[in-house]
Amino acid sequence: MPDVMIVTGGSRGIGAATAILGAKAGYAVVVNYASNRDAADKVVAAIETDGGSAVAVKGDVGVEADILALFEAADELGTLKVLVNNAGIVDALGPVAEMSAERLERIFRINVTGSFLCAREAIRRMSTRRGGSGGAIVNLSSAAAKLGAGGSRVDYAASKGAIDTFTVGLAKEVADEGISVTAVRPGIIVTDIHASGGEPDRVERISASLPMKRAGTAEEVARAILWLASPDASYSTGAILDVSGARAILP
Template identity: 65%
Template sequence: MTPSSDAVAVVTGGGRGIGRAVSLLAARRGYRVCLSYVSDAGAAKAVVAAIEAEGGRAVAVRGDVADEGDVVALFEAADRLGTVTALVNNAGVVDVAARVDAMGAARLHRMFSTNVVGSLLCAREAVRRMSTTHGGRGGAIVNLSSVAAKLGGAGQYVDYAASKGAIDSFTVGLAREVADEGIRVNAVAPGVIDTEIHASGGQPGRAAAMGPFVPMKRAGTAEEIAGPILWLLSDEAAYTTGAILDVSGGR
């Protein structure tokens, strides 16, 4: 279950929230970590410092996953760190609550460019490195979906829910496409998780407000999502591909 000594995990949006928890846990499990961030350099550098303080290796790369050039640069930085064998497509955005009839094209383009196009671009670069048909030694990809994909987000986030529905379809399709090339592709679908993403959508107290309505009566933590992600990356999940793992407290 321990990665090879030069194995690199690429974690997009790795400076905060779920991405931060994944980056820290991946390093503790033996990965070298290449994490991306868009604007909060201080948070990303703090994650790198925390990993290095525990004897790990990490690098933070500024870049927007919706920008193809930035994605290429991210993976080139990962190549300098070691051999890419894991990708966690964590970077994503939400927006303020709105009905579909109030949404403009700019909002929709931003949502799908980051949440969907960005994940596909990163997966493309990962497959080019991991696939045995490209001379790679295999690996695993975990995409971040959401229970919103099945709940729909009516009245608030239909666009976000639709972007995560696309991630579910992408996960299944890519998993079948590369299953015999040494690559496993799965997704984790969190529910209400207490991270900074709610504030970016204008509702900083959303996790606390929604917690009592979850069957487990609380919001989840970033660490409770990181664990399942690292399991899907591990050899314990060696026969698991195309799965969408619900980690939502029962939603």
């Protein structure tokens, strides 16, 4: 049975790049997507054309039943070894004073609760205490967790701050169960998440103000994810790796 990698939100951006690199590393990849089947199928096709193995599985990580179905699909492929908690959303720019309860509930349900529930299912399969053979969980944080996103998306930043805390706490909880738990903290990356939040020109608008004078690429983040998931990072559990071109260390 092959080793399996689940990538939530794997149909685009960082998730798609991670799925493709994961397949190159030898994993059978579960490409999770919420709605865009065509995009997920393109990722699967790219993997299969390169000789890899992948399957697209629809599911909203904000819905527990969908998460259970996602992991059941992964069980059919082989032994789960890596979970990449990549799926996440942003909303339109706005101050906290204008945020609705519905907006906040959706942000935290998908970005935080979904990551918790996916990790729960991964642990139940990976834990050596539960008969598993170990594995790795890599969470997606954001430079916003450090910077706060005041005046624009404090809710998103707070959800990613929760992911940082979750990563550290869970790493300690399962450290002796054969499971590493880490996170990457991307900065400004060229993906369509900016357009989904109503800022399609964001990368072009702010690139000159970034320390490296450019945004990062999805593949640059994916390479960090694959390293954290690999045996090369076996003693790095609990680590949160900034992939932000120095942006996350600015005041």
